[in-house]
Amino acid sequence: MSLKPLDALTNTFGYPAFRGQQDKVIDHVLAKRDALVLMPTGGGKSLCYQIPALCMDGVAVVISPLIALMQNQVEALQQLGIAAAALNSSHPREDQDTVKTALLKGELKLLYIAPERLFAVGFINLLAKCNVSLFAIDEAHCVSQWGHDFRPEYLKLSILAEKFGNVPRLALTATADTPTEKDIIERLGLQYGKIFRAGFDRPNICYRLTSKSGGTAQLQSFIDSEHSENAGIVYCMSRKKVEQVATKIAQSGRIALPYHAGLSADIRKETQSRFLKEDAVIIVATIAFGMGIDKPDVRFVAHLDLPKNMESYYQETGRAGRDGLPADAWLAYGLQDVAKLKALMQNPDKSQQQQNLDHRKLDSLLQFCESALCRRHLLLKYFGEDAPSSCGNCDNCLTPPSQFDATEAAQMAFSCIYRTGEMFGAGHVTDILLGSETDKIAKFGHDTLKTYGLGKAWSRADWQSIFRQLLALGMLNIDMEGYGGLSLHESCRPILKGEKPLQLKKLTIPKKGKARTAKSRRVFASKEEEALFTLLKTVRLTLAKEQNVPPYVIFHDKTLLEMAQFKPRTLSAFGELSGVGASKKNKYGNQFLQAIGETSP
Template sequence: MGGTGVIEGMAGTADTGVTETGATDSAALAALHRVFGFDAFRGEQAAIVEHVIAGGDAVVLMPTGGGKSLCYQIPALVRPGTGIVVSPLIALMQDQVDALRALGVRAGFMNSTQDFDERRMTEAEFLAGELDLLYLAPERLRLDSTLDLLSRGKISVFAIDEAHCVAQWGHDFRPDYLSLSLLGERWPDVPRIALTATATRATHKEITERLGMPSARHFEASFDRPNIQYRIVPKTEPKKQLLAFLREEHAGDAGIVYCLSRNSVEKTAEFLSRNGVEAVPYHAGLDAGTRAAHQSRFLREEGLVVVATIAFGMGIDKPDVRFVAHLDLPKSVEGYYQETGRAGRDRLPSTAWMTYGLNDVIQQRKLIQSGEGDEAFRRRAQGHLDSMLALCETARCRRGQLLAYFGQEPDPAGCGNCDTCLVPPETWDGTVAAQKMLSTVVRLKRERGQKFGAGQIIDILLGKRTAKVIQFDHDQLSVFGIGEELGEGEWRGVARQLLAQGLLAVEGEYGTLVLTEASGAVLRREQEVPLRKEPERPAAAKGTGTRGERKAKAAAAELPEELLPAFEALRAWRAEQAREQGVPAYVIFHDATLREIATVWPTSVGQLGGISGVGEKKLATYGEGVLAVLAGLSGGAAPEAQDTAPASGEDAWPTDEPEPDDWI
């Protein structure tokens, strides 16, 4: 969501989820075929499009890659007037508009990056009815001049992109979104469609209330992204762990690495670059020119890694992001899901990888306690963090935990493609260990009137006579050395899991550990404490962890060897076109479309027009060029495999088209 998203999520006739032609308006299907080159909608798209074209309001929850943008683009093309898209993606509006124009869609935008003449030209086009879609940032709708302009034109539909920004308890609240209820008040006859890629039931309800859409029809697709493998590993040396992960599984792949602080972003990008991984930093502390340059490189180059704070990602129309890595614990499951959803938009195997440790938990607890907001806000933030910790510490299917968080029913048998399914973790009765750690906290408080962090408590349990232990005479405590049966890493795991289970709490700016109301039941032996066993070393998920095995999984999307020269020649031609036009390669054609061209080997413009993803505009612009590339190979004769159908139903339509739902 948030960008063009004009092809991903659409199905060709080979896809089993297509909607029958008669189920939606013929004008919508005609636009779908003429502009985007497809003959049928996928999943809920047809019902949403039909509902909005008929004038109904809609709230749409679909995962990244589900084809949300299509749900307002088709109505904007079919209904009279201009579709107004409210989007926070100022930095990417130009790219979004360029991608739409490449499809023959009359698109424009208005934001602070334009000069006076550019803005006046866009206004004139809107008033003359010469735009199909007009992108606006939400803050522009607070200006009387913008509202006056819109009142003088014809509006077909209002699309409110990234609608979860309106939710104050969501993961990316934007105050400007609170005023968007005025759209329904001022233009009651114009349908509105609010779209988001991630929202809990509570956020979903808040979106509806704050946007003033009580009669809107709600559409909710599955949040499952089965091509993404979710993995969380214990944090030891995070930068080195990340480097090993990239070298072993994603060498040469494009990806995003998220860090909590700007300093960590800079150091991680420099570390990767020094060790042979091409990486650039991205955070709000960089000047606008550097951020724009790094973003442009990521869009246009293959194999670049961006190390970023959460300020990067929304609206990035890049289908082949093969991994998203987190070196720090996200604040919420919603934020984590949104960020990991930026991987694998082409539906090929991808990885959501995270390192997670005790300090992450303590740091996040401290941030909540010291942050702005009232007590209710802190309680809600703590609830978000508790859900994130539950995801990290679960011994069950991680994908199932994610789906359950969003109110959807997981497969009780597990997904078979997350670390806890592929390598089920061992659990053990940690009741005695918990009692020892809690008792140490009690002794420090009762006997010395002191509170310490996890490091000092673990040193006491292990019987380490460090300078700090000796300074405070902690080697004289009765609990000194009672935990030598576990190693330091194991004790840190105990502390982390006790925090996650609410049996310990973090207090004060120094992150000291204190008991909770629930601690007493454990100390009195009234409650057992099951714990995950800490692995001896971080390991890739067995069976699917290596790059070669991931490639094997993607075999259905690969071409026969005899067709690879044609595919590579088409990719080279596409790269040249992209360089000449200054746009990302996927704006020309997507890999799935090129695969089908290489497979079918069309010899005429008419045959090329039958390829999924080749609409009228692209056929007119690039048709002769594509045919010339094929004619130059083997004298224009296709190999014997030319009559071979695409390898699978998924490959029969361009699954690598981006559906930009991400945050930048």
């Protein structure tokens, strides 16, 4: 081993020091030992195998589930002067032959492949002829049938332990609860390795949830007031909704592109390319979009429908703010989301055990949504971490919700549900409690019930919030096979009988255009500094277009902010900036120094 890890970090990648457990993971791999690395998105997982690859003889083989992720990382490594390549079906045959030749000649330090490539005819035999330094299995949660991104081909990766027993294997993921973690270890044969848990906290992300009321209009207001010039991702449950929401946002003058599995491969590829290479593009997508997207400057991730569990929510929101700068995770949801998800969970292809686990995970997400506690505290607690009771960067911490004695309201709701035969949805029960005059109430004679008009002290929005919280607390069930009818759970009995009081969260309606907190707003020291940052982004974009690569492959926003702040005047000073290694200093230093000189006295 001729190159030291810290030298590789500073001279090649341009970072002054390792973060968290990176150095411990790297030392472990260099000792040729297996490991499972649990590290949040943006936490620097890739360095845990890229630096050992540079420090060890031979080639590191990185197994990744998506072509987009491979291409992003290869482009970024090539910018650093590292011999990296990807081998996948999107490349012409002659390009694949060129990569294989370089592999056999020992000219590559990192090779990215999909798991399918590993099991292509003759490929394992090809690798056996090479000096493989390590195997890195990225997005390792895909191996778990309990995980949210299960991929059957990952199950075959146990062959690595059999065929390459002396080559260390590093499994990496940003998302794994206890069952998934156990599955990864067992299926990949990592029982004799070590587990590195780097923590799930993303302190730069502000978590914000709101009750859904005209969701698309709420989303538009959020984007217009807080992210009018930022790139972002919006997640919706259905393809139809993706198309509708993308069209609506585009009508406001923004670049908003739909992405879902129903679009052709060429359209999806072009959409993804525009998102990576252009500024301020908004992608409206199903969950088909996102895994493997390395774009660091996504300033917001919004959900217009409820994710299916906490793992999905964490992974999807984790695509915001990978560069460590302030970002938002915004979610609007309603009772209808719960009914849809629970209906989708009735999957005959899944075992009863899996269906029960899916329901428990959804219940955990509902409790997260309806709780008055710190969002970050609840999120980290779900993943088994200790967390402070308040983070200061979520909606519940920034504007703590009030609570009220909801015992009487809950009793009214339970009684009304019981008196109507436990077969109607929240909308109809609310109509009864408010004393509405609807055809449905007249048809069933529900205007004669004792609970008719009994709940006029609360608004319709209040009742929607109350029903969501009762559902999240498990006091109500929702019919998944019929029309979303509500029924009582045994746990509501003490409340209904007056044996136990109940506190619920008061509904709060966010003010339109509400100012961001100082913690979540990018602040420049002066207008001149902001103008220089804008100019540096233009220089970066020009260089990126010349090479047909995403701008962040040249430099992250964080590095440009440092340039604008410190205004280096020499190549030596330029090389001291975070993210500026030797290769990039020599390649781009003069262009950026010239721009800085033009705006600085």
